Amino acid sequence: MSRLDAPLATGFHAELPPWLVADLDSLADRPLGTPEERMDLVNELADRNWRAGNGGPFAAIVVDAASGALVSAGVNVVLSSGLSSCHAEVTALTLAQARLGRWDLGAGGADLELVVNWRPCVMCYGATMWSGVRRLTIAGDGPECEELTGFDEGPMHPDWVAEFERRGIRVVQDVRRDEAIAVFREYGASDAVVYNARGASEA
Numbered sequence: 001m002s003r004l005d006a007p008l009a010t011g012f013h014a015e016l017p018p019w020l021v022a023d024l025d026s027l028a029d030r031p032l033g034t035p036e037e038r039m040d041l042v043n044e045l046a047d048r049n050w051r052a053g054n055g056g057p058f059a060a061i062v063v064d065a066a067s068g069a070l071v072s073a074g075v076n077v078v079l080s081s082g083l084s085s086c087h088a089e090v091t092a093l094t095l096a097q098a099r100l101g102r103w104d105l106g107a108g109g110a111d112l113e114l115v116v117n118w119r120p121c122v123m124c125y126g127a128t129m130w131s132g133v134r135r136l137t138i139a140g141d142g143p144e145c146e147e148l149t150g151f152d153e154g155p156m157h158p159d160w161v162a163e164f165e166r167r168g169i170r171v172v173q174d175v176r177r178d179e180a181i182a183v184f185r186e187y188g189a190s191d192a193v194v195y196n197a198r199g200a201s202e203a
């Protein structure tokens with residue numbers, strides 16, 4: 001585990017998995033006009049992601065809220081990148097910012113929406129808040145994700161939705177909830193790695 005004899009790092013890099021890169025052109029043509037169409041894509045990417053071994057069963061997209069135009073697509077790449085912050089939301093938001101060349105996705109009155117297959121964890125809650133997106137659409141909010149996958153989402157504020165709304169981020173819930181839970185259930189029943197850091201000492 002010790003790499004402390006390596007030179008100090010000067011940057012870091014994360015990359016979408018090859019199967020998703022190969023599909024990006026076709027995804028850009030996919031109709032994403034409705035919340036259900038957007039979440040169908042997210043659930044599909046989440047399912048493919050864990051089966052491909054890139055990371056957890058999580059995906060996220062950033063779209064133009066009105067038209068559904070795809071701005072970015074992200075999946076959880078914690079395992080493939082070796083970076084614990086590369087959750088799907090952070091990956092999608094960062095790729096959107098990289099593409100648009102700005103840290104504030106709400107600049108100039110842009111109305112961008114982050115679509116994710118469950119409630120954000122504590123880190124992604126903050127990342128979403130600072131990103132400038134004006135909307136968050138989630139498949140669900142509840143204990144099912146943690147119970148079925150074994151991931152720890154951290155101590156979320158009980159009034160997290162109200163806190164978002166107060167900051168001008170609209171939250172839409174329960175879009176394709178059953179389909180999202182089905183992905184978590186399949187993941188939980190598999191031998192996939194759950195990489196919560198608290199288990200690292202056993203590795």
Ligand SMILES: [Zn+2]
Pocket residue numbers: 087088089120121122123124125
């Ligand atoms: Zn997260």
